[in-house]
Amino acid sequence: MDESWFCEQINNLIIQENRLSALSEIRMRLYEISDTSDVQLETLITDRLLSAPEFMECLNCKNEAKEQCELAADILSICMSHMSFEQNTLPTILEWTLTHPRSEIKSIVFNTILKQLERQRNNKKPVQISTELLIHILNGLKEEDCKVGVPAIGILTIVLEQHINEEGIKNKLLNMLTSDEIIKCRVYELGVNLAKQSATMLQQVEFLLDRALSELDNDDVLFQVNILEILVALAEQNHGLLYLENRQVFELISRRVENVDQNPIDQLLIPGIMKFFGKTASVQPQKVIVDYPHMIQCLFESILSGNISILPAAFDTFANLTQTKQGKQLLDQNYPVLTKVTFEALGSYLRNLSTDLKNRAFNTLEMVFTTDSSTAEIEALLQKWFKNLAGEESMQFLMDYCRNPFPDIKVACLSFIKSVCLHKWGLLALKNTAGFVEFLLDRKIEFDKEAKYKKFELISLLADSDVFDMQINLQLRTYVNEGPYFVQSIFDIATEGN
Known part of the structure; x- marks a missing residue:
């Protein structure tokens, strides 16, 4: 099998019937080549296939040719995995797919490029792509379909560092900020991704x-x-937090919360603002809890209000x-x-809220x-x-759930x-709750697979502890050794009954 065989099959693609x-044969042979590790043959065939108008025609999906399109897309994916970014001809070869009218096709190309770049970066190899290919990726940010736009952000996060100071690249990004909100958010997310890398990089993307x-x-x-959601990642880095402080972002947002009565529409911002401060507090608790008491008061008020529209964001914060x-x-x-009252409120919510909010509270x-x-x-x-x-009966309260x-x-x-049982006092509370270990x-009382496994995880934790007597410990160990889905045989049950 050589390049001439593939050329013959490509010629067969001209005839619809x-x-x-032909596509099935090509796909099967491409898998075989992958197993032989013949890099030179892979490159020759990949270049030939992706340059063939006959093959590109197969990617133009019509309702009556769905199977054909799926086969061609599989072949494209295999070919893409064989591509090398060192190839000077790569942008030319990929131009048809990078500008294809079907977003599904562009998605295959963008996602494959992203995977290869991530692999190179993880292997500490230099990551570079040509300016021509970079322009195509930048255009991907403007795609309506997120299956193209999202991997475009990922690719540019990896490769744009070396090009961000080029005037043409800057202008292209700034021009995108005259587009709709979706494209703007992608550009801003890209900016934050780059800024997170270092203080130097942040300075270069301040524009x-x-x-x-x-x-x-x-x-x-x-x-x-959405902007607040994007900026959260920046606040998680010390140099990013410093930038936001210098721009007085926290003060600006905090004032919006303080003056919410003067502008009722800002009520809609409260969940997003809480999320921003909450995510920041997960890495910078001193900054938020001590410096912005109005935000903490707002959080407690949101939890205690019982307003189900804001409770999910309040719980997460x-x-x-x-x-x-x-x-x-x-x-x-x-x-x-306020913290004490909040836990009491959570106990009350577990009794009265809808199922999805109860689950959110437990999480x-x-x-x-x-x-x-x-x-x-x-x-x-x-x-x-x-x-x-729920007072001294908190573990009994949970047992009921x-x-x-x-x-x-x-x-x-x-x-x-x-x-709770990661803590010694939690283990003792469970031990001292009548009937809990036996339950x-x-x-015989558990039928759901996920619940069985979750119970198995808990019992495994109990079995590794030292709070139970020898008899209970043996039962716990036996349960763990039998596994989460063990079913006692009918014979064993009958024997026990006798």
Whole structure:
């Protein structure tokens, strides 16, 4: 098998009736070549295929030629995986696919380029593409379909660092900021991705970041929320946080919250603003909890209001605020009463909210009680917070949810209990809750696969602890050794009955 065989099959693509069989043969042979590691043959065939108008015609999908298009797309994907960025002819070869009218085709090319660049970067190899190919990728930002726009952001995040100071590239990016909000957001996200890399890189993309900040005065509230979402990633870096502070972004946003009564439309911004401050607090808790009390007050008010439209964002923000040890301590030191009332409210919400919000509340609590490392002070703090949920009977309260007939609630509750049992006081609370261990060990009452596995994870954690007596420990170990989906045989059950 050589290049001439492929040329013959490409010629067969001219005849409509021969296309399916020819495409099937080509695809099968390309897989075979991949196994032989004949790089030179791969390159020759890839160049020939992607330069053939006959093959490109097969990518023009019509309803009656769906199978043909799928085969051609598979072949394109295989060919793309064999391409090398060192090829000078690459932009010319790919031009048809990079400018193809079908976004699905462009998506294959963009995603394959992204994977190859990520692989090169991970292998510490130099990552470069030609200016011609770079222009095609930049044009991908303007594609309506996110299947093209999103990988374009990924590619440019990797390769644009070396080109960002080129006047033509800057002008192209600035021209995109005269487009609609979707394209603007892609450009701003790209700017933030680049700025995160280093303080030097941030300086080079300030022309994009400053434009993004100016959008916070936009009349479109939804657009402002999207901008805040994008800027969160910048606040997670020290040099990014410094830039935002110098531009007084935190003060600007905080004032919007303080003066929300004067401009009721800003109420719609509250979830996005909370998310921004919450994500920042997950890495910079001191900055948010101490310096912006109005934001913390707004968070507590949002949780305690019971407004179901804002509760999801409030739950997530509270989880982010308490994600670090410092965040937990600062919240308890500065807002002990409000924190206590919030946990009491969460306990109440678990009784009264809709199923999806109950699950969200459980997920929040799981994040709060999950810690990578701990101290005696943190352990005492978390134990106090746990008791605030439902008093001394908090574990019994949770056990009732483990009996819930809805699997998703049961799974969410078991996940939370597992996070509580990462702590010695949590293990003791479960041990001292009458019937809880027996309930967990009873396989006959569980039918949902995910719930079975979540229960197995919890029991595995209990089995590794030292709080149970020898008999219970043996039962826990036996359960773990049998696995999550063990079913006792009818014979064994009958024997037990006798």
